[in-house]
Amino acid sequence: MKKNLKSKWLLLLPLAMGAFGVTACSDDYDPWELLETEVTSTIPQNNLEKVAWNGGTFTINVKTNGSWSIEVPAWLSVDKSEGNGDATIEANIARTSVAGERTGELILKTTGSESSNVAGRNEEKIEFKQEGLENAIKITDCTATFTKQLTDDYEYYQYGYKIKYTINNELTDEELNDMVNEVYLYTYINTSFYCEISGGEYKYNLNKTDLTKGTHVLENNECWSIRNKNGAYLNLRQIGIAIKTKNGIKVIYSTTDIEK
Structure with a gap:
């Protein structure tokens, strides 16, 4: 009986010493x-x-x-x-x-x-x-006027616009010429059933010089001609200025605030 107890104790002793050794050494390491x-x-x-x-x-x-x-x-x-x-x-x-x-x-x-x-x-x-670089061109101020005048023979009304705007352009001439392919003015008009022309969008070519820094005036008093008769009318409802680059057309200014 005593022999069996002694054998069991010898088997457990290394495990107890191993456990004691781990506990003693754990203080030598910081936690991860x-x-x-x-x-x-x-x-x-x-x-x-x-x-x-x-x-x-x-x-x-x-x-x-x-x-x-x-x-x-x-x-x-x-x-x-x-x-x-x-x-x-x-x-x-x-x-x-x-x-x-x-x-x-x-x-x-x-x-x-x-x-x-x-x-x-x-x-x-x-x-x-x-x-993109096209955002270097900004129109900061714009006034648009819708014009209307009767011809000398009273047969037609001539309609047009006068647009005054200030542009801030921080591009060099070389950057402007390299980037901008075309410059456009868009006008959007409403017309009555009795008009010879239809309403919608009209596009006009501008010059690159119209993008230079400073104040510009765009004026055309004979843009549309409408016969003088009852029920015929034309309204300019919106204008926009756009540039064309290799990425397509970008409108840099648009307004519906038009003086009649």
Whole structure:
């Protein structure tokens, strides 16, 4: 009986010593953490807001317990591309040189490390859009007048318009000529059943000089001719100014506020 008890004790002794050894050594190691990453930015990141055509400076805020690196498009620069722990990154988006919006993507990668007892990997993306160069042309003020005059023989009414506008154009002459293929004036009219012409959209060619910075006047008093008879009338209800680039036609100004 005593022999059996002794044998069982010898079998259990190494297990007890092993357990004691693990407990004694556990104080020599720090506990491991899981990688945590949070990225925020002042760069617009929705379909309603875009980075302006002339770029700008933005910040990217990184909160992490690991190390990080960032990848950016060629037309965006950052003041630091890698680091460890929390950081504020300054990002500069360059002025665009082409018509049509462009899409950019930032990729921030974070990793843990054995030396800091942090485990894990993470990747965060920031996607954004920048306006095209055509947005450098802006009409800031416009007055439109609808004109009407009777001919000397009283047989026709001559209808037309006078449009005065101020334009802000920050393009060089070379950029303007390279980007803009055509310039248009659109007019939208209503007519009665008794008119010889129908209502709808009418397009007229303008010159690139009509896009130069400053104040311009577009005037045509004999745009439409309507016979002078009962029930005949014509109304100018909307005007628009547009440019044509390789990406299509873009209306840079439109108004229904027309003086009669």
